[in-house]
Amino acid sequence: MPSEIPTYAELCTRTDAPAGSAWGVFGADDELGTLNHLTPERVLAARAAVRTGEVVNLNLPLEAFDPPMSPYRKSLQHNMYANYDYHRDEYLDSFYPQASTQIDGFRHIGHPVHGFYNGADPERFRAGDPFLGINRFAEHGIVGRGVLVDVDRFRRAQGRPIDHAAAEAIPITDIADAATDRGVEFRPGDILLIRTGWVHRHLHELTPQERHEEKSPLNVSGLKASRETVSWLWDHQFAMIAVDNFGVESYPAPDDSPFRTEAEERGDVPRSYAGVMHNSLIALLGFPLGELWDLDGLAERCARDGNWDCLVVASPLNLTGGTGSPANAVAIR
Secondary structure, three states: OOOOOOOHHHHOOOOOOOOOOOOEOOEOOOOOHHHHHOOHHHHHHHHHHOOOOOEEEOOOOOOOOOOOOOOOOOOOEEEEEOOOOOOOEEEEEOOOOOOOOEEEOOOOOOEOOOEOHHHOOHHHOOOOOOOOOOHHHHHHOEEEEEEEEEHHHHHHHOOOOOOHHHOOEEOHHHHHHHHHHOOOOOOOOOEEEEEOOHHHHHHHHOOHHHHHHHEOOEOEOEEOOOHHHHHHHHHOOOOEEEEOOOOOEOEOOOOOOOOOOHHHHOOOOOHHHOOOOHHHHHHHOOOOEEEOOOOHHHHHHHHHHOOOEEEEEEOOOOOOOOOEEEOOEEEEO
């Protein structure tokens, strides 16, 4: 862990590595990215956020999205069998670890020009090779102070609810203002939880036909893809970001996304991946991203007592060489 973390503006002036990247900041061989902010001292300090001992589940059911949001994933099949009357075992078919509440690992996506986090060689991305796999997150553990920003509640109170139907791109100023409104104080190493209300609307307010229409083609509200968003997230030294939507950022990326590269302009990158902020957050900066987290119950409890921080414990699958994992996350208040 370096004694001083460069600002995002400083990273953007680098000439010894891709501009805007954190490659080498945590070491030439680093495979953890911003999880390095979760030092033992900060984990110990996070205990102060436990006041009642209440444990809140942050995971949706594995089969919550049927079919999954991504058209490249298939529906989970849960199979059970018995060797005799008083025994049960099971196995899963079409189990896509990132189809429900999940964490993106660093193999998940690379930058179309610069490649994968810390200059990792994708030739090593094979099943069974631990290099840059989700197993690294499992080995380190994800435990720290979680801070919930309920931007959905904030925007509704202002009389301007988020327009999920239009796949609204939420400016980072709304996240900052929502935190200020609730007196939230950020600290280095925090696990940032952002509730937009997208999951609640998609699963509980839309009809099956409406859910299908929002996936064909896929349109999802989320954080605005901007340099300001990335700068704010990096400069706060968050260890991880988890959002209750599909993708963290709004999708699809706009044609004028600041993250579009010449390769994307030429059509060398599929349109579905072009211009996404994922390329900078994951591949350049090493941010683990949580998607489709269930934050409704936590938000209700936080709103009742006014305490918006908690201890977050997430335990990704120790899948050697995995690209992502179910979050297996809880909040302890």
